[in-house]
Amino acid sequence: MAFNFLTADVEQQKQCARYRARQCVAEQNGRYVKINDKSYLNFSSNDYLGLNHHREINQALSVGAERFGTCASGSSLITGYSYAHQALEHDICDWLNKPKCLLFASGFSANSALMQALGHESSQLYLDKLSHASLIDGARSSAAKVKRFLHNDIEQLQRFLAKNQQTENQDNELNQVIVSEGVFSMDGDQADVANLAKIAQQHQALLYLDDAHSIGVIGNKGQGSSSLADIDVVMATFGKSIATSGAFVACDNNLAEYLINFSRHYIYSTAISPALAWATKKSIEIIQTEHWRREKIIELSKLLTEKLDKKIKLIENSSSIHAIVIGDEITTLDVCQQLRNKGIWLSAIRPPTVPQNSSRLRVTITASHEVKDINYLANCINEVIQ
Incomplete structure (x- = not known):
C-alpha cells in the first residue's frame, strides 16, 4: 500500500517517546485550564500578561465585529x-x-x-x-x-x-x-x-x-x-x-x-x-x-527560582519562560504526568524541538498567577524530581 510511511513514522514517534497528541481545552484563563472535565493550574499558557478574557478587549472585539x-x-x-x-x-x-x-x-x-x-x-x-x-x-x-x-x-x-x-x-x-x-x-x-x-x-x-x-x-x-x-x-x-x-x-x-x-x-x-x-x-x-503586569511576572519568576530545590536544573532568566531540564524523554513524560496528577498542567518539550537529552518542562508564568500558585508548583516539582 502506498504511503506506508505515514503510520510507520507515527509509530516510530511512539516508540521513542516523542509522540504528540492534541488536548481539547474546554475552558482556560491565565491561571486555570479545563481538560477532560478536570481543572488544572495552567503553567503552559503563552498569555503572559493575563489579558485573555479582558473585558475591554472583548468589548473592542464586539465593536469591531459590528463595525x-x-x-x-x-x-x-x-x-x-x-x-x-x-x-x-x-x-x-x-x-x-x-x-x-x-x-x-x-x-x-x-x-x-x-x-x-x-x-x-x-x-x-x-x-x-x-x-x-x-x-x-x-x-x-x-x-x-x-x-x-x-x-x-x-x-x-x-x-x-x-x-x-x-x-x-x-x-x-x-x-x-x-x-x-x-x-x-x-x-x-x-x-x-x-x-x-x-x-x-x-x-x-x-x-x-x-x-x-x-x-x-x-x-x-x-x-x-x-x-x-x-x-x-x-x-x-x-x-x-x-x-x-x-x-x-x-x-x-x-x-x-x-x-x-x-x-x-x-x-x-x-x-x-x-x-x-x-x-x-x-x-x-x-x-x-498597565505596568503592574510586567512587574508581577518578574516578582513571581524570582519566587520560583528561590523556591525550587538547588538540585533542579533551571535555566534562569528574566522572562516569563522557565525551562526545567530533565534529560531523556521518558523521564520527562513521567514527571509531567506526576505533576498532572497533582493538578498542574505543564508541557513536556522533547526532541526535535530541543536537542537530544535536553527534554524539559517548559514553565510559563503569567500576570494572572498568584504567589500561592508558585509556591504549590515549586513544592510539587521538588517532590517529583528526585
Whole structure:
C-alpha cells in the first residue's frame, strides 16, 4: 500500500517517546485550564500578561465585529485592508518607533515571508542556532546563503561576518542579515540585543528579531526588544502577550513596499479579521499603561527560582519562560504526568524541538498567577524530581 510511511513514522514517534497528541481545552484563563472535565493550574499558557478574557478587549472585539465584520473578505491588496488594520498598524509604528508595519496571519507566515524576502540570491543570512523553526524553514527555502552561529555566541557571529566580507568580491553587492529572537521560546533566555544591533551597524548588516516572546513583557511600555536597541526589522505575534491572533512586521518604507509587491505570503493570504485587529488595538493600549503586569511576572519568576530545590536544573532568566531540564524523554513524560496528577498542567518539550537529552518542562508564568500558585508548583516539582 502506498504511503506506508505515514503510520510507520507515527509509530516510530511512539516508540521513542516523542509522540504528540492534541488536548481539547474546554475552558482556560491565565491561571486555570479545563481538560477532560478536570481543572488544572495552567503553567503552559503563552498569555503572559493575563489579558485573555479582558473585558475591554472583548468589548473592542464586539465593536469591531459590528463595525467592520468578522472577516476581511479578501487579501490586503484586494479589498481586505480596512480602517481597523490601518489604525492598528499606525499604533504599532508609534509604539515601536518604526516607519511602517504590515500585518500577517501568523508568526510562522511572517517569519517565512521575511526570510524569503530578505533571502535574495545576493544575501547571506546568519541565524542563531536556536532560531524558531519558521525562521529556519524560511531561510532554507530562500535563495540566500545560510549560516547558523552557536546560540548567543556573538564572537562566532563576528568571525562569520568578517570572513564573509574578506572573501566577497568588492564589486558584488553584500546583503547580510543577522537573525535572532528577543526571548528564545524554549530556554526563555534573551539575546544580547544591544550588542547585536552594534555588530549589525558595524558590518552594515540588517538585524531581524523575532520578538514573539518579548513583546509586551520587556520594556517600560512593553515594546519588547525595541526598548533595548534600534532594530531594523521586528516581527512579533498577537497570540501570546497581546492575547488576540495574527502577527506584524515593523520595518522601514523600502522593505514594506517590497513585501507588498513581492511577498507571496502577504499578497495571497486573506487579511486578518478586522474585528481582531480592533481588539488588538485595545490590547496594545492596555499593555502600554498597565505596568503592574510586567512587574508581577518578574516578582513571581524570582519566587520560583528561590523556591525550587538547588538540585533542579533551571535555566534562569528574566522572562516569563522557565525551562526545567530533565534529560531523556521518558523521564520527562513521567514527571509531567506526576505533576498532572497533582493538578498542574505543564508541557513536556522533547526532541526535535530541543536537542537530544535536553527534554524539559517548559514553565510559563503569567500576570494572572498568584504567589500561592508558585509556591504549590515549586513544592510539587521538588517532590517529583528526585
